[in-house]
Amino acid sequence: MDKGFFYSIFGGVFISMKKEIRNRVLQKLKQIPAEEKTFQESELSQKLFHSAVWKRAETVSLTLSLSHELNTAEIINQGLVEGKKLVIPRCQPANRTMTFYPFTDRSSLIRSSFGVLEPDPDVLTPVDPEEIDLIIVPGIAFTSSGQRIGHGGGYYDRFLAKHPDIETVSLVLQEQLVKEIPTEVHDINIKQIYQFKKESSS
Numbered sequence: 001m002d003k004g005f006f007y008s009i010f011g012g013v014f015i016s017m018k019k020e021i022r023n024r025v026l027q028k029l030k031q032i033p034a035e036e037k038t039f040q041e042s043e044l045s046q047k048l049f050h051s052a053v054w055k056r057a058e059t060v061s062l063t064l065s066l067s068h069e070l071n072t073a074e075i076i077n078q079g080l081v082e083g084k085k086l087v088i089p090r091c092q093p094a095n096r097t098m099t100f101y102p103f104t105d106r107s108s109l110i111r112s113s114f115g116v117l118e119p120d121p122d123v124l125t126p127v128d129p130e131e132i133d134l135i136i137v138p139g140i141a142f143t144s145s146g147q148r149i150g151h152g153g154g155y156y157d158r159f160l161a162k163h164p165d166i167e168t169v170s171l172v173l174q175e176q177l178v179k180e181i182p183t184e185v186h187d188i189n190i191k192q193i194y195q196f197k198k199e200s201s202s
């Protein structure tokens with residue numbers, strides 16, 4: 001069947017299935033006890049720090065997490081300690097693109113309408129995306145094979161479509177892992193998923 005025809009019929013169904021998974025996992029995320037969340041975050045961050053992609057990367061992109069998301073504070077600290085260049089995105093809602101800027105400390109940040117802290121473009125200079133070795137991709141729900149549902153802006157799918165060679169990793173709390181995610185044509189898989197598994201050291 002012609003792909004365009006297929007998506008015109010089923011696209012809406014996929015989008016509402018994604019919304020349903022997004023809302024269900026968001027509720028779960030908001031209910032994780034703080035201590036449990038910190039424990040999982042710590043384990044996942046350690047997995048990342050021991051990985052080849054992290055060790056190799058000189059420039060790492062990450063986000064300043066919202067309270068329900070995996071807390072990126074430990075990754076930021078470690079990156080700075082190891083002398084990596086950290087970059088964070090600023091969103092352009094008009095065309096749903098992202099521009100990356102260096103992150104050094106918490107000054108030069110402004111809160112976006114979405115609620116996240118973003119770099120202040122009046123103070124900072126953008127980084128060439130070609131410079132980025134590794135992107136820690138945020139998200140709400142993931143499958144172990146790397147499918148992802150984010151906050152619904154399509155920002156990472158758009159960016160990653162243009163930069164297919166950049167390494168991508170997502171750290172996934174147990175509550176964020178789902179069996180299946182309906183795939184849309186534009187969806188880009190995350191190359192490496194580090195998932196928290198209870199009673200497992202893998």
Ligand SMILES: Nc1nc2c(c(=O)[nH]1)N(C=O)[C@@H](CNc1ccc(C(=O)N[C@@H](CCC(=O)O)C(=O)O)cc1)CN2
Pocket residue numbers: 063064065066069089091114116138139150151152153154155156
């Ligand atoms: N901490 C953090 N920073 C991040 C992301 C993230 O997921 N987490 N992003 C990851 O991409 C980007 C921001 N993503 C955004 C995603 C959606 C909307 C937004 O306006 N959402 C609409 C609903 C969208 C729709 O359903 O069409 C809304 O909230 O009203 C804004 C920013 C960059 N920074």
Ligand SMILES: Nc1ncnc2c1ncn2[C@@H]1O[C@H](COP(=O)(O)OP(=O)(O)OP(=O)(O)O)[C@@H](O)[C@H]1O
Pocket residue numbers: 018138139148149150151152153154155156157158161186187
């Ligand atoms: N490469 C692309 N080109 C055009 N439209 C896109 C592209 N990627 C995503 N979109 C559109 O953006 C919207 C949101 O996409 P989706 O639900 O996949 O976002 P998300 O991955 O959850 O969000 P985010 O990456 O911001 O966390 C959808 O309407 C989708 O059709």
